[in-house]
Amino acid sequence: MSQLVLTAVIVMFVLAPAPIAGQASSARAKTPAARGAWTPPRTTWGAPDLQGIWDFATITPMERPKELAGKEVLTAEEAAEFEKRTLEQRNPDRRDGGSQADVGRAYNQFWWDYGTKVIGTKRTSLVVDPPDGRIPPLTPQARQRAETRAEVLRRPAAGPEDRNLWERCILGGNAGPPMVSGAYNNNVQIFQTPEQVVILNEMINDARIVPLDGRPHLPPSLRQWRGDSRGRWDGDTLVVDTTNFRDPTNFRGSRATLHVVERFTRVAADTLLYEFTVDDPQTWTRPWSAAMPMTKTEAPIFEYACHEGNYGMVNILTGARAGEKAAEEAAKTGSR
């Protein structure tokens, strides 16, 4: 069996050797002009026009699956197969895995909107650096923090603070910064003025207002849930630099020391290349980068006022209290 897998790995590599070398580092290394001499439309004041609603739903995983080690790009056939298999795996309209897994799937397929396609470049991971497509290892302190958080989530919540920020409707799981495709609401709208850019995420409908006038970041004592963003133009690319996060804000285990640099480049009329680099010495052993092309959509963005009716949080807390009461009663009965 292992020989068969090995054969398959070699075979897949042989099937698609040509595009790998060419596309691997192109996203970051080349200027937009070098990518194909396409010039983005301009605003009335002459800035590259990034405005509109962009859809970033994709099933391309953040990290390259271990089975695809060494393979950066899928062929069209492999991509189709990957999409088919991934969607079959994710489809909640199945009942295997026991009731624990079943309750986790929550609802049938109709409610989920994580996309059906891999990204246009057919890369096997959103991570482009390190070149192996894997997020660098966590530091020992970050591993310890992750274990502590997991332990808190496992026990019945004493209050809302024990649950994660998305369940509390404070931050959207895919809205960032940095943005990463999630289960639904994978849409962002960009507005521009000469002095500012507004990045409006559908998830939790949070708007980041990004000044472009070169002002410095807020003083270190001022910390915000989504950090403090400052923008500038680098040729036709909008660069957004974000610092001043709060400690509870947690991007894959990060802390307040998280530093995010996002790059938005319109590489075609309907494609916005979104790239980001994250660094947090308290979390990862080195900085890392990802690239996720977004697709222009004419469909509207909808409000997602998460606090409106977050009955889920009430139910989680009343469920925890009911569990405690039941345990108390069982203890009393047992001691009689």
Added chain:
Amino acid sequence: MQNKVSVLVAGAGLLLLLVAPPALAHHAFAAEFDANRPVRLKGAVTRMEWINPHAWIHIDVKKPDGKVEKWMIEGGTPNTLLRRGFTKHSLLPGTEIVVDGYQAKDGSMKANGRDLTLPDGRKVFMGSSGTGAPRDGKDPTEVKK
């Protein structure tokens, strides 16, 4: 040619091994609903709350003794419903539905809408089973209004 076919088959076999991680969801459903309390409820819709972060469907469930239980059923975000073409007129009060889900951990009459079907077995919310392409409209069991 023969070689190329077997090569593709081997490649497909490899891809079978790539199990995607579960999709991120707004909340951990296991913290809200009890995997040890599966429920199957049949009742008439009384109203639907189109609220964020999750839609809730209210149903009246008639018990064999004639008593009526008022249940609340959780669904996903209304935004997804809108993108699928589902509107406020798609699931009207009085519609009989069958709910397959898990009861809330606090023991109240709330459950997640794991599967919602009409009495004849058609899905209330159509999700093109298995194709993963819920927007393609090819599922003949889709309930249209």
